[in-house]
Amino acid sequence: MRILVVGGGMGGTIFANNLARRIHQEMKAGKARITMLSASDQHVYQPGWLYVAMGRATPDELVREQASLLEPGIEFHVDPVEEFHLAENHVKTKSGKVHEYDVMVISTGSRPTPENIPGLKENSVNCYTAENAVQFFHQLADFKGGRIVVAVGLPHKCPMIPLEVTFAMHDFIKDKGLLDKTEFYYTYPIGRVHSLENVAKWAAPEFDRMGIKYETLFNMKEVDGKNAAVLSEEGGTVKYDLLVAVPPHKGQEVIEKNKLGENGWIPTNRNSLHMEGEYGKNVLVLGDTTNIPISKAGSTTHFEAEVAAENIAAVIKIGRPVREYDGKVFCFIEAGKDRATYAMFNYTTPPQPKAPTGAVHAFKMAYNQLYWASARGLL
Amino acid sequence: MSTERVVDARGSFCPGPLMELIANMKMMAVGDTLELLSTDAGSAADVPEWVKKVGHEMVGTEQDAEGTWHIHVRKAK
Structure with missing residues (x-):
């Protein structure tokens, strides 16, 4: 069986490593x-960029050579897919x-698109790329007082970031x-301060x-850099001295160009993780790339990748x-x-977060290093 | 010609039905309608609240025998 993994991020890597260990005999035998x-x-x-923005990590600490993370026997090419030919079962x-x-298995992830809200890219900081996180730290380190506004676009990756970045700042x-x-002013798209x-x-x-302070039912419409103000779809105006954005996201351009899904999100069965439609029988989709209405988060793609690997091995x-x-x-x-605290949930059971503790924070800091074992499919 | 899209947000705690609706409304043209499927009873109240505040249009809300809310919204601006 020829298994093709498109994307070398968290989902693709955990999937490939988990599967390789399950089927190493078959791989060895050439089957x-x-x-x-x-x-x-x-x-x-990527979760490490929050710490970069707070001056508690540097970008190089968050990077490893992809080839060094992969199980022996996995063929790896730095050569991104440009064309999907699903009817012919091949990519170019x-x-x-x-x-x-x-x-x-398609796991190409998502990308921040602050340019989709007029004025946002030029007038805000965020922690969604290494470059932006460093810029964020410089602005925060130079901040002398005033109003820090947090504004949130939809959809976005990592739903805890609006809260985390506010508490951290x-x-x-x-x-x-x-x-x-300093005045902190937190805004959020729906009628409470978090989706959960x-x-x-x-x-x-x-x-x-x-x-x-906080204002709910606030969806960014545009940023007026000249007057240092964020305008909302709901008619609100909020002035800022430092604007911290959670930018809206899209899936990757290659997904859109190949018409696999609107805005780069591929319609995916929420249980089987197969792509919807006539060519979905032998195509699975993981993580941010899906249109499943759950959190676009590393843990989502981690758990999906484990299910997908177990299933392909079983097949x-x-x-x-x-x-x-x-x-x-x-x-x-x-x-x-x-x-820190945590939220654990699934399709039927909502989370019951506990009061934050130093112990959970210590575990999170440990997980930031353990991630590399996780990516290798060991954890 | 206007079209209707269906957003199945059943079982979605995060980002949840309203955030799914808001994200999808951005991809729609003025005049298009959306049917939101939600198992969250709160959607029957918080969706109309947001729709009214922004200036879109509520088309209708009903709950089926299995308890799923079907909320129809038209993009007005």
Whole structure:
């Protein structure tokens, strides 16, 4: 069986490594082959950019050579896919090579698109790329007081970031001794401070305790850089001295160009993870790339990748898949520089977040290093 | 000609039905309608609240025998 993995991020890497260990005998015997195509020879731990923005990590600490993370036997090419030919079961890459497959897994991720809101890119900082996170830190480090506004676009990757970045900035400013000169103003698209109701019930009193003001039902329409103001779809106007954005996201351009999904999100069955439609029988989709209405987060793609790998291995060994994805998501929530909690939920059970503790924060810091074992499919 | 898209947000706690609706409305043309499927009872109240505040149009809301809310919204601007 020829298994083609498109994308060398978290989903593709965990899937390929997990599967390779399950089917190493078949790979050794030449009965199965795993090929991965990626746009980069580097693998980035994207959740680390929050720490870069707070001056607690540098971008190089978050990067490993992709080839060093892969199980022996996985064929890896830095040669991104440009054309998907689903009817013929092959893809064509940037270099012009054609790769045929029996099963394809697409895990190309998402990208921030601040340019989709007029004025946002030029007038805000964010922690969604290494470059932006460094710029964010410089602006925060140079901040002398004033109003810091957090504004959130939809859809976005990592749903905890709006809260985490707010709590983290609060502690940063507190440590600088500028709390009395700083006003925090948090905005959010729906009628509470977070999409998860129980998380919102915990976070709103935390904001109140810290003196963080908030406005809900606030969807960015445009940013007026000249007057330093964010205008909302709902008719609101909020002035800022430093604008921290959670930009809206899209899937990758190659998905849109090949008409696999509107805005780069591929219609995907929420349980089997197969692409919807006539060519979905041998195509699976993972992580941010899907249109499944759950969190675009690393843990989502991690758990999906495990299900997909187990199922493909089972198809090879016993002729049919064995599991369905139940919507499991586990997100840490950093509640400042030294406390954290978490939210775990699936399609049927909402999260019940606990009060943040230093122990959960320590676990999160440990996980930031353990991630490399996770990417290797070991954890 | 206007078209209707269906957004199946059943079982979505995060980002949740309203955030799914808002994200999808951005991809629609003025006059198009959307049917939101939600198992969150809160959607029957928070979707109309947002739709009214922004100035779109509620077309209708009903709950089927299995408890799923079907909320129809038209993009007005």
